[in-house]
Amino acid sequence: MKEALGTNTNVLPVKKRSLWSEIWKNRVSYLFISPFYILFLIFGLFPILFSLYLAFHSWTGLGEMKFVGLAQFKYLLTEPDFWHSVGNTFAIWFISTIPMLFFALVIAFLLNLPLLKFRGIYRTLFFVTNVTSIVAVAIIFQSIFNNNYGLVNYFLSLFGVDPVKWLDNSVLVKFVLASMVVWRFTGYNAIIYLAGLQSIPQTLYEAATIDGANRRQTFFHITIPLLRPVILFTVIMTTIGSMQLFTEPQVLLGDSGGVGGAGMTLSLYMYNQAFIQSQFGYASAVSWALFIIIGLFSLINWKFVQRF
Amino acid sequence: MVGKSWISKGLTHLVLLIGVVISVFPFYWLAVMSTNTTSQILHFPPKLIFGNQLWINLKHVFANIDFLQGFTNTLIVAVISVVGTLFFCSLAGFTFAKFKFPGRNFLFVSLLITMMIPSQISFIPSFIVMAKIGWVNSYQSLIVPGLANAFGIFWIRQYCDGSVPDELLEAGRLDGCNQFRLYWNIAIPILRPALAFLGIFTFIGVYNDYLWPLVVINNPDRFTLQVVLSQLNGIYNTDYGMVMAGTLLATVPLIIIFFIFSRNFISGIADGAVKD
Structure with missing residues (x-):
């Protein structure tokens, strides 16, 4: 025992010294990567932990923080406006994601056809929607779907349809919000699918064709399985983005989320609680709820896509 | 047929x-x-x-709202962000790609994990941090938090891995280059295409950012273009011609930049998603 300890104390410092000297030798490397970690500590990790602390305290931004335990989480679970915003967020996610990813896949397949002319121009014109600011998109869509004089209502009037109050109707306004998401992100997802399709080796298709597979079989047995990671990526990114939807409803409908709060999303709700109502503690509890929802829902989507 | x-x-x-x-x-x-x-x-x-x-509508824009100030603010924030991001991300990305040091993998994996944290979880306390250090209404509040970001470091590391030959670095080392010299004189010229993408990506992101500037800037003199635009829409929404002229003016510069760099930019976005 004593001997073992003795050898241990002999070995350990040497090992330690060599690790430290190894670290010291690479000090420049640590210095070069340090800015990220320093910034993450101050503007990432600390705020996340502080947010958790705040979620257990009642605080209006001024004066003392008051510890309230789980009260704010309990309140949140019974708050109708919170659940309303959860419902709205999921509704907009559902209306936008499926058509968007479907259109994106169709566009990607067409752009991947051999000998297609103008491929580069198509790519650029499909992608340009994604570099446009959401504020600008919301302003343009606001006029297109205007309750009275909007362009859509004008076209409907040509067929004798009375003006539709797109922005005041609690169902239609979700379609308007979803249409903005679809418009802005279909091209982006198409470009990603296209890159995924192009990364599938041509030899696989050739081999399958030699073995007598038809186009349908190669599509379901080569294209889809090999595209799965890319589809997974887009589904997860879309989920995370949709759950954080803020600018579209805020610019289109204002802080209130429109008539009856029909366009109130989770993020807009959190923003209101923090920066309009000054309920920083409660808003932090909301942000943790948002975090948990994003985590769980991403996981569900992941499992769902993997089953195919 | x-x-x-x-x-x-x-x-x-x-x-x-x-x-x-x-x-x-x-x-x-x-x-x-x-x-x-x-x-x-x-x-x-x-x-x-x-x-x-158009001309009359634009005149109304300039008469009603300080559009130029918003544009200047956005430009200042965007340019400094781009320069800073390129420097810090390429320095770290190069280091991760080409140097071995204890804890490298752990540090890199933890960096990747931070990319998956939704930004809104830290949103409220980030504002409080800004208030405590007196950065509300400052350019720094818009620039500093994103300077050395995980995506940029990841992006440069991936590119560096495949494009900067170890032999070249070895030769540089024999010539007496220190680590910064290796980065500056050897890696940077090779990394130029990756830097071009990251630069445009950062510029577009900062130019279009809305929620964070909306929260952290209250002084109209420091409003960024997107906040100015949203104000224009909120206050003067009865004058459509003017609001649209302002929106057009705010949108056109970015679209021009996008068209100039679209090839590099689009393939960068695609690579970033598919290589993950």
Whole structure:
């Protein structure tokens, strides 16, 4: 025992010294990567932990923080406006994601056809929607779907349809919000699918064709399985983005989320609680709820896509 | 057979063209509205072609809101962010790609994990941090938090891995280059395409950012362009011609930049997603 300890104390410092000297030798490397970690500590990790602390305290931004335990989480679970915003967020996610990813896949397949002319121009014109600011998109869509004089209502009037109050109707306004998401992100997802399709080796298709597979079989047995990671990526990114939807409803409908709060999303709700109502503690509890929802829902989507 | 392929080609282009029209139409409509008076826009039937009111609408924009100040603020924040991001991300990305040091993998994996944290979880306390250090209403509040970001470091590391030859670095080392010299004189010239993408990506992101500037800037003199635009829309939403002219003016510079760099930019986005 004593001997073992003795050898241990002999070995350990040497090992330690060599690790430290190894670290010291690479000090420049640590210095070069340090800015990220320093910034993450101050503007990432600390705020996340502080947010958790705040979620257990009642605080209006001024004066003392008051510890309230789980009260704010309990309140949140019974708050109708919170659940309303959860419902709205999921509704907009559902209306936008499926058509968007479907259109994106169709566009990607067409752009991947051999000998297609103008491929580069198509790519650029499909992608340009994604570099446009959401504020600008919301302003343009606001006029297109205007309750009275909007362009859509004008076209409907040509067929004798009375003006539709797109922005005041609690169902239609979700379609308007979803249409903005679809418009802005279909091209982006198409470009990603296209890159995924192009990364599938041509030899696989050739081999399958030699073995007598038809186009349908190669599509379901080569294209889809090999595209799965890319589809997974887009589904997860879309989920995370949709759950954080803020600018579209805020610019289109204002802080209130429109008539009856029909366009109130989770993020807009959190923003209101923090920066309009000054309920920083409660808003932090909301942000943790948002975090948990994003985590769980991403996981569900992941499992769902993997089953195919 | 020849006829059939001709038809399928035509069909392909037809579908793609419908998509292009949907993509491009809102821009066309924005331009049309910017060049017409509000009463022409709200008239039934609305004017569907360009008018000659652009100049007058733009004058109203400048008379009602400090558009130039917003543009200047955005430009200052965007340019400093781009330069800083390129420097810090490439320095760290190069180091991760080309140097071995204890804890490297752990540090890199933890960096990747931070990319998956939704930004809104830290949103409220980040604002409080800014308030505590007196950075509310400052350019720093918009620049500093994103300077050395995980995506940029990841991106440069991936590119560096495949493109900067170890032999070249070894030769540089024999010539007496220190680590910073190796980065500056050898890696940077090779990394130029990756830096171009990251630069445009950062610029577009900062230019279009809305929620964070909305929260952290309360002084109208420091409003960024997107906040100015949203104010313009919120306050003067009865003057459509003016709001649209302002929106057009705010949108056009970025679209021009995008068209110039679109090849590099689009393939960068695609690579970033597929190589993960």
